[in-house]
Amino acid sequence: MTWPTEPAELIARQQELVRTQPELWAPPERFLIGGVWTCFPRGLVGPGSATDRAWTSAVVLDGRQVVAMELVTDHASGPYLPGLLALRLGPLWNDVVRRLHPRPDVLLVDATGRDHPRQAGLALQLGAVLDLPTVGVTHRPLTASGDWPADERGGTSPLTIGTDQVATWLRTRKGTRPLVVHPGWRTDLPMAIRIVSASLAGHRTPEPLREARRLSRRARESENL
DNA sequence: GCGACAG
DNA sequence: ATCTTGTCGC
Structure with missing residues (x-):
């Protein structure tokens, strides 16, 4: 499996992906949750390009214990374009x-x-390529819209495209901006909310993503010190 | 035409 | 993603 380098290629891949209907994952009692994160150099503006350096980390947590971590220092594969x-x-x-x-x-x-112009965002694509269930967590929706939930931990409210609910706002901590939780590859809405809620450890952002971000930022900062 | 737009 | 001050809270 390869990754498209041109917009037209990627769009074609997304149009195939949207037709795929993988079997829903059945989470066992206890499972390992991973997270991946990429940092870019400070001061970048605009969509960027393949010349941008990128510090990418991934971690695996068993409960709150980090049981695996990897860091790759490389370059972005291209610019960022919405969708x-x-x-x-x-x-x-x-x-x-x-x-x-x-x-x-x-x-x-x-x-x-599913919150995507072709209903085939990267959370779905990455899961399909890796054959791994995924859940998306973003600061804001891409295409969907919906009002914020009440300011109570655990509060949710739908994010919809037309009449379809494609994601949900989730208030992970009282008094902070809610996150957007996206069902990804082989996960549905209730499962995605459960998984994110179970990995919060008292913070606004799930621990696997915080840990991966820590590693990436530490690697980036350690170069100019 | 104008604005918005995952990271 | 990154740029940004102060501020409230554990």
């Missing part, structure tokens, strides 16, 4: 997650799923 995030991050995320041992049972990514 075409895979051009910038697809190959990086794919590579770093494949290095993890043990592999996670489910992976958290900063990307959307």
